[in-house]
Amino acid sequence: MEIDSEQSSLRPMLCELNILTRSDGSALLTQGETAVIASVHGPVEVRLQHLSAEKAHVEIHFRPRSGLGSVSDRLLENLIRSTYESTILTALHPRTAISIQLQEMQDHGGLIACAINAVCLALVNSGIEMQYLVGAVHSVLDADGRIWLDPSDLQAKDAQARFTFVFDSVAKKTVSIYTHGRFTPEQYHRALRLGTTAVDEVFEFYRKIVAKQCEVL
Template sequence: MEIDEKPERFIVDGLRLDGRKKDEIRPIKMEAGVMNRADGSCYIEWGNNKIIAAVYGPREVHPRHLQETYRAILRYRYNMASFAVDERRRPGPDRRSIEISKVSREAIEPVLMLEQYPRSSIDVFVEVLQADAGTRAAGITAASVALADAGIPMRNLVSAISVGKVDGEVVLDLNKIEDNFGDADMPVAMIVESGEVTLLQMDGIFTKNEFIEAMELAKRGCSQIYDIQRDCLISKYKKLDSD
């Protein structure tokens, strides 16, 4: 089925068009420490998304007037490569990338102990190599692992996922067709252990009951993502120990 064609139905016999149930996430592969020259890094494949996150710092702030006396500053750059989608994009930041960079930084900032590195910067670069819906959630998830891989003091990891509505039903982890033609899309990021929500955006309309159902799905989805993040970091350090 072509991506630019809206299907007659998104859910057939209880299954979505890619064979998943309503509350099922796409396959995820994640690896930490993939870039030697970064202080921390993470590569994630989430469905057909392919994203790499790299962390540099803490390091000196340039230009110096951006320094903060009692804490580090977090700089987050989300970028979608020009070849990441079917239609060729102009290289460089656009309004969407700038907005995603801002909300992603605000989603991760609450777990970082920035006060331990005054007058410093921590720079996060998230590069989308292949896009298939949910890139901001996948980017936040990978960036959180990359920050932990860099040894940045963190109170916890941040996990993120999207929830949406198709055929009048709430579904977890939208794919590209559901994202393009569905009724609603709601990216959510949270600290799983405390339940604190650090990102909540919505494009579309939920009823009150649908919103409650969507948040429950998001919590369950983020819990699964959190387990994958932990296993990814544990695997890296087990590998280092064996080497």
Template sequence: MGADEEMSKEFKLKPMKCELNFLSKSDGSAILSQGETVALVSVNGPLDVKMQSQSIEKSTLEVLFISKGGKPSVGDRYKENIIRQTCETAILGSLYPRTAITITIQELEDYGGFLSCCLNTACLALLNSGVAMRNVFAAVSCALDEAGNIMLEPTKQQLESTRAIMNFVFDSREKSLITSFTEGTFSEDTYKEALARCRSASDLIFAFYRDIVRKYSNVI
């Protein structure tokens, strides 16, 4: 058993599958499945934008989330905000002043870990679009069960009986924490342990990115 297989077994990450250039009418797109959870993301831009929406210092980033039900909710706005803040840290927006970049996320299947799946799909779609980035990023989710055990990438069924849910996003260079969003109650030590385990697990996601980019580079 190789090192990647041993790490995958230890962290029990869901199997990942991805297709780039999924949508023909976008500048970049990706469809990603993490287990049974599936997200589709398209990127358009940099594009010309109306004067009142322009920034003279950087591009204007817009994130649109389309839920499976089609009706926008407060939760959808929350997802948009998290994804926009995360992507803004990675995109070199100063290279594209007075323009707009639009990221559209579509929910296809949610069987747990959906927001993390959306973030990872967005990163792959940005890579596919050719937008300049400071670094790529990877999101890992975990949950704390009633016994206090940390479960990486919990299923929808496991999430129904958890004390807390924690999500972390790391950059590819220093594995620094870019974004953290949590629900529930937990101790500081538990948070630190979850952070360390998710940071280690992010190595597998970055390795997956490299394999996907290498695969499509060979095709081109």
């Protein structure tokens, strides 16, 4: 099945680094009309129950735009934590914690991918060492079997399945995968192939943001 240009293009991305003054690194990232602020504190003192002589403890705190956190918010925290526990060089900072705060500003589709990408940019801004950068891509499967890449919430409202793939910047292998809904193996692999191609746009965006930061410095 061919996928037209509308279905295979990412929404525009915008980013501002150092958005918060009391953090070691921060980033405001928008993807389409979805917006997230990520901030990084650390390495900092770790709570005794999380102390490790071998590595730093990575903690993620997600705050929704309004109200108290839900079960899905805790799921998002766990997904991001597992992604960055394997990405950050935690062995360089034993007996410490790296605390990452996420604030949802707007959610108009693809919140998980936007949050993961915002954290990556905030970590780059903080100077904390990573094995590689990671980029997340969101897509949905509609009732007609079409894959829509990075859709808005309106485009995705009747989605049959949702996919979020997280890739590393070196070999473009999957670091984390989040799926929801019903889909066939063929549909899954089609979404994966589309994400593998589209993530190049995310990494190119990172390069532009980092180059812009270096010019300012």
